[in-house]
Amino acid sequence: MDSRENLKFYLFAFITVFIFFWNFWYNDVWIPNESFYAEAVREMFESKNFLDIYYNYESRFNKPPLTYWVIALSSLIFGLNEFAIRLPIVLMAVGSLFLTYKIGELLYGRYVGIFSFFVMAFSFQFVINSRYASPEVPLLFFFTLTLYLFLKGYKKKNLLYIFLSYVSLGLTVLTKGYPYFFVLGGIVGFYLLIESNFNLKEFFKKLIDIKIYIGVPISLVIGLSWIVYMSLKFGDTFWSVYNEETVKRAFGEESRISDLFFYLIVILWGFLPYSLAFYYSFVDSFKRLLKDFSFIFSWIFVMFVVFTVAKGKIPTYFIQAHPALSVLVGYYLVNHNPSGFKKVLWGASFVIPTVVITVLNGYMVSTFNLDYFYYFIILSPFIFLLRYRDYKLIPFLSTMITFFILTVSLLVKVEKYRPYKEIGEIINYNVPDRSVPLIIQNRFFHNMPFYAKRKVLRDYSEGQIVQYWQSHNYMVALVEENTLNKINGKVLWSGYLYPNSESRFAIFLKNVAKAEKGDYSGFVKMYLIYTTR
Numbered sequence: 001m002d003s004r005e006n007l008k009f010y011l012f013a014f015i016t017v018f019i020f021f022w023n024f025w026y027n028d029v030w031i032p033n034e035s036f037y038a039e040a041v042r043e044m045f046e047s048k049n050f051l052d053i054y055y056n057y058e059s060r061f062n063k064p065p066l067t068y069w070v071i072a073l074s075s076l077i078f079g080l081n082e083f084a085i086r087l088p089i090v091l092m093a094v095g096s097l098f099l100t101y102k103i104g105e106l107l108y109g110r111y112v113g114i115f116s117f118f119v120m121a122f123s124f125q126f127v128i129n130s131r132y133a134s135p136e137v138p139l140l141f142f143f144t145l146t147l148y149l150f151l152k153g154y155k156k157k158n159l160l161y162i163f164l165s166y167v168s169l170g171l172t173v174l175t176k177g178y179p180y181f182f183v184l185g186g187i188v189g190f191y192l193l194i195e196s197n198f199n200l201k202e203f204f205k206k207l208i209d210i211k212i213y214i215g216v217p218i219s220l221v222i223g224l225s226w227i228v229y230m231s232l233k234f235g236d237t238f239w240s241v242y243n244e245e246t247v248k249r250a251f252g253e254e255s256r257i258s259d260l261f262f263y264l265i266v267i268l269w270g271f272l273p274y275s276l277a278f279y280y281s282f283v284d285s286f287k288r289l290l291k292d293f294s295f296i297f298s299w300i301f302v303m304f305v306v307f308t309v310a311k312g313k314i315p316t317y318f319i320q321a322h323p324a325l326s327v328l329v330g331y332y333l334v335n336h337n338p339s340g341f342k343k344v345l346w347g348a349s350f351v352i353p354t355v356v357i358t359v360l361n362g363y364m365v366s367t368f369n370l371d372y373f374y375y376f377i378i379l380s381p382f383i384f385l386l387r388y389r390d391y392k393l394i395p396f397l398s399t400m401i402t403f404f405i406l407t408v409s410l411l412v413k414v415e416k417y418r419p420y421k422e423i424g425e426i427i428n429y430n431v432p433d434r435s436v437p438l439i440i441q442n443r444f445f446h447n448m449p450f451y452a453k454r455k456v457l458r459d460y461s462e463g464q465i466v467q468y469w470q471s472h473n474y475m476v477a478l479v480e481e482n483t484l485n486k487i488n489g490k491v492l493w494s495g496y497l498y499p500n501s502e503s504r505f506a507i508f509l510k511n512v513a514k515a516e517k518g519d520y521s522g523f524v525k526m527y528l529i530y531t532t533r
Helices: 003-026 032-047 066-078 082-108 110-121 124-129 136-156 159-176 179-195 200-209 212-234 236-245 247-251 259-270 275-284 286-292 294-309 315-335 340-367 373-378 380-388 394-415 420-430 448-452 462-471 505-516
Strands: 438-441 456-460 474-479 490-497 524-532
Touching: 032 066, 032 082, 032 448, 066 082, 066 136, 066 159, 082 110, 082 136, 082 315, 110 315, 110 394, 124 136, 124 259, 124 315, 124 394, 136 159, 136 179, 136 315, 159 179, 159 212, 179 200, 179 212, 179 294, 200 212, 212 236, 259 275, 259 294, 259 315, 275 286, 275 315, 275 340, 286 294, 294 315, 340 373, 340 380, 340 394, 373 380, 373 394, 380 394, 394 505, 420 448, 420 474, 420 490, 420 524, 438 448, 438 462, 448 456, 456 462, 462 474
Parallel strands: 438 456, 438 474
Antiparallel strands: 474 524, 490 524
16 A cells, blocks of 8 residues: 555544444443343342343343353443443454454455455444444454454464364354354354365364364353353243244244345345445356355355344344455455456446435435535545545445434434433432332333333233322332323323334434424323322
């Protein structure tokens, strides 16, 4: 790279890390999924029990404990707050970017590693999952670390890295479950089979060379330790829930023809803005996949086959393939200079996503009445293109702008429609006795156990709330207006809450946009009441 290219690299790297950290630092209220992890860790500190996982004071067997433990460690250092609970997730996201760079560098050189870093940095699905406490990014980090350590050990013939990869494999399983033994084992096994030219004798020799007979037991001891403990303590109660999360998700649903295309579509939107560039790169390199891209191909192919065959289809499953997708695209960004019709297709794979994302950015600015200055900002990728004649980075720039708009302006508007922290503070000030539960009428807001710091009784009907009021000395409840009129209590707070899942973020944003214009039809009016006798 010349000095100008180096300057662009450092500038983009700085902005990338800045947006990552700014976003997690600013967001004040949990999104629904991360409330499970925030509350579970709070209850760990409350009970001083870090092995048994509880949410809303009920056993939670759904996921292994490593995500909870890294969050607990951060909270021990920085306190039980949003910063501490999100910090390890963001650090692991940045770590995953670094590992993507290292894999690209190890396989194809420093420049490919650098471009792989940028491609990964704003792949849409990776970014949105790196903003909150959940196991997806810790899984990505340990998954990628396992493959990097294996690859380096294999390439350098260094057994220390090989053994560390087995340790990392155990941590991967301790993050998301034993199916990842088979996923990662399949990737490594298929790669070694390709390296052996599909000669089984040579293949088994390579397995012995990487000390599989020692490494697999190490991984099993680490990865299955918590599962064995929970099985011994809770028995069938644990397995009935855990198998629901693993075996039944893999084999419990009927297959459909559309399943064959599920992850092809997921890549199309989840790996934006470079998804079209990936498809171009994959097709163009098809004849060289086993020769020049054997490790990357093994990674993508095994994941695609495994999760396509598995009956349960969840888009986040494929995030662990993003480093491999990024390295392939990074290689093409550095080494591919097509001519003729290929040049048109290659250029279109960058321009089309940039245009689409720019239009969406404009729609966000218009719909939410954001500052007019944003209209100039969202056009900056095309200004960059005219100035530098470099179309390879314009999808990156357009997506960077998307997340900048979301972080700096749009989430500011969204947060006022998520007043769970405010409600929790009001409850704890007026009802400091945490043995008094919070009752919620007809629904459940996943954030409330954390912010109310007490048990939440969910989905209570009007009749159940009235009956509870008549038979208890104290009651604190979030109720609808019809119930408010039947109970003699003090209203501590009133306002609008979103009754559906915020995980369907586009629908949530649509209702927020309507609310900004005075239409609260997508929300429900709730009243926080407190009664004493």
